[in-house]
Amino acid sequence: MREVQVVGLPKLRVFVDSLEAVLEEGGDLIQAIREGYCVASDFTEIGELLSNSQLGRTNDGEITFFKSVGLAVQDTAVAFEIFKRAVKSNKITQVDL
Numbered sequence: 001m002r003e004v005q006v007v008g009l010p011k012l013r014v015f016v017d018s019l020e021a022v023l024e025e026g027g028d029l030i031q032a033i034r035e036g037y038c039v040a041s042d043f044t045e046i047g048e049l050l051s052n053s054q055l056g057r058t059n060d061g062e063i064t065f066f067k068s069v070g071l072a073v074q075d076t077a078v079a080f081e082i083f084k085r086a087v088k089s090n091k092i093t094q095v096d097l
C-alpha cells in the first residue's frame with residue numbers, strides 16, 4: 001500500500017492526478033494523512049496546475065512530489081496519440097480480433 005516513505009512529506013508540494021482517486025487508491029498518501037504528515041486540502045490536482053488556477057514550483061529550492069494512480073482518460077489519450085502517430089507514419093498493422 002505504500003510506495004513512498006512519508007518522512008519529509010510535509011515539506012513537499014504534493015501534486016496529484018485526481019484528488020478523489022488518490023484518496024481512494026494512493027496508499028502512501030492515505031497513510032501519510034492518517035499519520036498526520038499532510039492534509040489532502042494542501043494537494044494540487046495536475047489539472048489545476050495546467051489551467052493556471054494553481055501555481056507549480058515558486059522557487060528553485062521547492063521540492064514537488066507527484067502522485068498518479070492512473071486515470072482511464074489518461075490511458076485513452078496516450079493510446080490515441082500512439083495510434084495517430086502510427087497512422088501518420090504508415091507503421092500500423094490491422095489485426096482482426
